[in-house]
Amino acid sequence: VLLSLAHESGARPLVVLTKADLAADPAAxxxxxxxxxxxxPVLPxxxxxxxxxxxxRAEVAPGRTLGLLGPSGAGKSSLVNALVGAVMMPTQAIRRVDGKGRHTTTWRALVPIPGGGAVIDTPGVRAVGLLDGAAGLDRAFADIAGLAEGxxxxxxxxxxxPACAVREALHTGELSTRRWESWRRLQGEVAHESRRREARVAAERRGGWRSARRRAARPPTPGGY
Structure with missing residues (x-):
């Protein structure tokens, strides 16, 4: 979802694999x-x-801003501090009970980086949805869009x-079932929000027409304009 939103916004998406020191094989x-x-790009x-x-750091150049999105405890604020070389944002350890992050950053902050550029630290994201991201979704799932052309x-x-290239790719393993199900779920979200938006616009138009008819049917005020 976050990749789709990044594409839709016009930003260049970048996946940062934080806390790579905790992985046995970060490169894999x-x-x-x-x-x-x-x-x-994926950066451990x-x-x-x-x-x-x-x-x-090479991504944070003069005139360029890096925006960080992710759940609480992902290490966004620690990453900002590391890029700046000083403690700019407060951090906390993850909870021992469930291993989840604590909601430490409660505001958005634009932090200048030495040498130029800036980083936007944001509060942890609890839930993300797509309101109207069909174009961004196609770019985030460019592999499925490419298969569909066949x-x-x-x-x-x-x-x-018959002759469905997507189903064939699922059968051969070229396309994973997990990725396919993610695409279908997000497509459903976009279609649902599109229907809701169309229904809301139609209701507003009907309300506007009713108001116009009532004004037209209202008798003129004596001596008024």
């Missing part, structure tokens, strides 16, 4: 993430050990139609 994990985010970073920060029918629903 980065390759796995890159497979589900075609064309999006450890703010705790100062590893992998140089490639990320279907026999332009309006293929990928649900039993």
């Amino acid at each position: 994990l980065a390759r796995q993430l890159a497979a589900v985010a075609p064309g999006v 970073v450890s703010a705790e050990l100062g590893l992998g920060l140089d490639p990320l 279907c026999r029918y332009a309006d293929c629903g990928h649900d039993g139609e």
Whole structure:
């Protein structure tokens, strides 16, 4: 979802694998993430050990701003402090009970980076949805969009139609079931919000027409204009 939102906004998405020092093989994990985010750079970073920060610093150039989005406890504020080289944002350890992050940052902050550029730290995201992100969704799932171009029918629903390239890719394993289900779920969200928006606009128009008819039917005020 976050990749779709980034694409829709016009920003260049970047996946930062924080706390990479906790992974047995950060490079292998980065390759796995890159497979589900075609064309999006994936950077393993450890703010705790100062590893992998140089490639990320290169993304924060003069005139460019890096915005951080993610759940509480993902290490966003620690990453800001590491990039600045000083403690700018408060941080807390994750809870021992459930391993989840504490909601430490409660405001958005624009932090200048030495040498130029800035980073936006944001509160932890609890839930994310798509209101109208069809274009961003297509870019985030460019692999599925590319497969769909090979279907026999332009309006293929990928649900039993003959010569469906998407179903064939699922059968051969070229496309994972998990990624396919994610695409279908997000497509459903976009379609649902589109229907809600259309219904709201139609209701507002009906309300406007009723008000106009009432004004037209109202008798003129004597001596008025």
